[in-house]
Amino acid sequence: MLQSAKPTRDHLLVYLNGERHEVAGTDAFLTLSDYLRLRLVQVGTKIVCSEGDCGACSVLVGRVEEAPGGGKLVYRAIDSCIAFMYQLDRAHVISVEGLKRNGLLSPVQDAMVKCHGSQCGFCTPGFVMAMTGLLEGDGASTGGGDRRGEALTCDELRAGLTGNLCRCTGYIQIMDAGCSVDPGKTARLSELYPDGPMVEIFDSHAQDDVVVTDDGRTVAVPASLDAALTFKTKHPGCTVVAGATDIGVQRNKGKIDPREVLCLANVGELKGVGHEGGTLTTGAGERWSGVERYVEDLVPQFHDILTVFGSPQIRNMGTIGGNIANASPIADSVPFLFVMGAELEIAGPTGTRRVDINNFYQGYKKFDLRPDELIARVHIPLPTEAQTLKLYKVSRRRDLDISTFTAAVLMELDDAGETIKGVRIAYGGAAPVVLRLPKTEAFLAGKVFGEDVLHEAGHLARTEVTPISDVRGSADFRLQLAENILLRFYHDCAQKMTV
Ligand SMILES: Cc1cc2nc3c(=O)[nH]c(=O)nc-3n(C[C@H](O)[C@H](O)[C@H](O)COP(=O)(O)OP(=O)(O)OC[C@H]3O[C@@H](n4cnc5c(N)ncnc54)[C@H](O)[C@@H]3O)c2cc1C
Ligand code: FES
Numbered sequence: 001m002l003q004s005a006k007p008t009r010d011h012l013l014v015y016l017n018g019e020r021h022e023v024a025g026t027d028a029f030l031t032l033s034d035y036l037r038l039r040l041v042q043v044g045t046k047i048v049c050s051e052g053d054c055g056a057c058s059v060l061v062g063r064v065e066e067a068p069g070g071g072k073l074v075y076r077a078i079d080s081c082i083a084f085m086y087q088l089d090r091a092h093v094i095s096v097e098g099l100k101r102n103g104l105l106s107p108v109q110d111a112m113v114k115c116h117g118s119q120c121g122f123c124t125p126g127f128v129m130a131m132t133g134l135l136e137g138d139g140a141s142t143g144g145g146d147r148r149g150e151a152l153t154c155d156e157l158r159a160g161l162t163g164n165l166c167r168c169t170g171y172i173q174i175m176d177a178g179c180s181v182d183p184g185k186t187a188r189l190s191e192l193y194p195d196g197p198m199v200e201i202f203d204s205h206a207q208d209d210v211v212v213t214d215d216g217r218t219v220a221v222p223a224s225l226d227a228a229l230t231f232k233t234k235h236p237g238c239t240v241v242a243g244a245t246d247i248g249v250q251r252n253k254g255k256i257d258p259r260e261v262l263c264l265a266n267v268g269e270l271k272g273v274g275h276e277g278g279t280l281t282t283g284a285g286e287r288w289s290g291v292e293r294y295v296e297d298l299v300p301q302f303h304d305i306l307t308v309f310g311s312p313q314i315r316n317m318g319t320i321g322g323n324i325a326n327a328s329p330i331a332d333s334v335p336f337l338f339v340m341g342a343e344l345e346i347a348g349p350t351g352t353r354r355v356d357i358n359n360f361y362q363g364y365k366k367f368d369l370r371p372d373e374l375i376a377r378v379h380i381p382l383p384t385e386a387q388t389l390k391l392y393k394v395s396r397r398r399d400l401d402i403s404t405f406t407a408a409v410l411m412e413l414d415d416a417g418e419t420i421k422g423v424r425i426a427y428g429g430a431a432p433v434v435l436r437l438p439k440t441e442a443f444l445a446g447k448v449f450g451e452d453v454l455h456e457a458g459h460l461a462r463t464e465v466t467p468i469s470d471v472r473g474s475a476d477f478r479l480q481l482a483e484n485i486l487l488r489f490y491h492d493c494a495q496k497m498t499v
C-alpha cells in the first residue's frame with residue numbers, strides 16, 4: 001500500500017504499563033482513553049471534557065529519544081482523550097494503574113492523600129500523572145532534565161499543571177501535595193519499567209511502515225517522508241494527523257470521522273529543531289514543547305507566547321505544522337511567522353518547494369498546499385539585534401485559552417534610534433485569516449517613533465481589519481484591540497528604552 005520495497009506491518013506495537021499490545025482493526029482507530037477504559041477496563045483514567053481542556057485523562061507516553069550511550073524512553077504527559085491509538089506505535093503508555101508497586105500508592109498519590117488533594121477524585125488521576133511527568137523532568141516547563149533530588153517549586157508546579165482542572169478541591173492542597181513529594185525517594189519511571197528491552201524492540205521496528213485497515217477504514221503510519229508522500233499521492237483525500245490536538249477535538253465533537261488517515265507520528269524527517277546563520281529551522285512535526293525549549297534564549301518573545309499555548313499536555317502533542325495547516329485565524333504562532341517572513345518547505349512527490357508564509361493563506365481555511373503535498377519544515381529568520389519584536393495574545397484567561405486577538409510587531413529604527421526604518425505588523429482574530437497591515441506599515445515607515453504616531457497608526461489599523469463577533473469577543477472589541485495594541489507596543493518599547 002505504501003509502495004515501499006519492505007513489507008508493511010499490519011498492526012500497531014504499543015506497550016501499556018509494561019505489557020506488549022499488538023493493536024489492529026477497530027482498536028487502532030480508538031482514542032487512547034477509550035482503549036484503556038473500554039478495551040482494557042482500566043478505568044482509572046477519567047474522561048470529562050473529551051477536548052483536551054481539563055487534563056482528567058492525562059497519561060504519560062514514553063518514546064525513544066537519543067541519549068548518551070543509546071536511546072532511552074522520555075516520558076511526557078498527554079491528554080489521552082484526543083490521542084489516537086495509531087499515534088502510539090512504538091510508544092510506552094503509563095496510565096495511573098501503572099504507577100503502583102506491590103499494591104502501594106506512588107509517592108505522588110500518597111502526597112495527594114496526605115495533603116487532602118482530592119475530593120470527588122475525578123481530576124485526581126490526571127493531576128497525579130502530570131505531577132509524575134514533572135518529577136521526571138518530562139517537558140518544556142521543567143527544561144526536560146533529570147530532576148532526581150530536586151523538589152518541584154511552586155512556579156514549576158503552576159506552569160506544569162495548567163492543563164489540569166479541579167472543580168471541587170481547590171488548588172492549594174494539590175500544590176501542597178506536589179511540593180511535598182521528595183523526588184529523591186521517588187522511583188524513576190525507568191526503574192519501574194526498565195528502558196532497555198522496550199527500546200530494543202522499538203528500535204528493531206523503527207523502519208517499519210504500518211498500515212492498519214478495518215471495515216473500509218485505513219490508517220498508515222509510515223516511517224519515512226517518502227512513504228508518507230507515496231500514501232498521500234495514492235490517497236489525496238486522506239486526513240493527515242500529526243499531534244491530533246485539532247483533529248482529535250473535531251472527531252470527538254462529531255465533525256469528522258476520517259476513513260483514510262495518514263499519521264505522521266513516526267516520520268523522523270519531520271522532527272527536530274535547530275538554527276544556523278540567523279535562521280531557525282524546525283520540522284513541521286516537531287512538537288511545541290520541543291520548539292518552546294529550543295527558543296527560550298534564542299527568541300524569548302516567541303517562547304513567552306508558547307508558554308501560554310494550550311497546556312503542557314497540548315504542547316507535548318501539538319506541532320507547528322499542525323498549527324499552520326489548521327489555518328485558524330487565531331493560531332498563536334502565525335502572526336510571529338508572518339512578521340519574520342518564515343518560509344514553508346513543502347514536500348511533494350516530485351521534490352520540495354518553498355513558500356513565504358505571507359503568501360500561503362488564500363482565504364478562510366484555504367491555503368497553497370496540493371493534495372499530494374505535506375509541510376515538511378519551517379524556516380524562520382531570527383530577529384536581528386537592530387529589530388524589536390513584540391508578540392501579543394489577548395484571551396479571557398491567561399492559561400489554556402484560545403486567543404481572542406493576536407498581534408506581532410517587528411520594528412527597526414534608524415541608527416539614531418528615532419525614526420522608523422521599517423515595521424511589519426500582523427494581526428490574528430481580526431479577519432478570516434491572519435493578516436499583515438500594509439497601509440499601517442507604509443504609514444509608519446520613515447516617521448519618528450512616538451506616541452502620537454502610534455496612536456494615529458492605530459486609527460489606520462482599524463480600517464485594515466474585518467473582525468467578527470463570536471463567543472470570545474465582539475467585533476467592536478476586536479476593532480478596539482486592533483487600534484490599541486499599537487499604543488501598547490509604543491509603551492512597551494518606551495519603557496524598555498528608559499530602563
Ligand atoms: C485544549 C486545546 C488548547 C489549544 N490551545 C491553543 C493555543 O493556545 N494556541 C493555538 O494556536 N492553538 C491551540 N490549540 C490548537 C492546536 O493545539 C494547535 O493548532 C496545534 O499546533 C495543532 O497541531 P497538531 O499537530 O495537533 O495538529 P493536528 O490536529 O494533527 O492537525 C491539524 C491540521 O493540520 C494538518 N496537518 C498537520 N501536520 C501537517 C503537515 N505536516 N502537512 C500538512 N498538513 C498537516 C492536519 O491534516 C489538520 O488539518 C489548542 C487545542 C486544544 C485541544
Ligand atoms: S477529558 Fe478533559 S482533557 Fe481529556
Ligand code: FES
Nearest residue numbers: 119120121166167
Ligand atoms: S477533586 Fe473533584 S474535580 Fe478535583
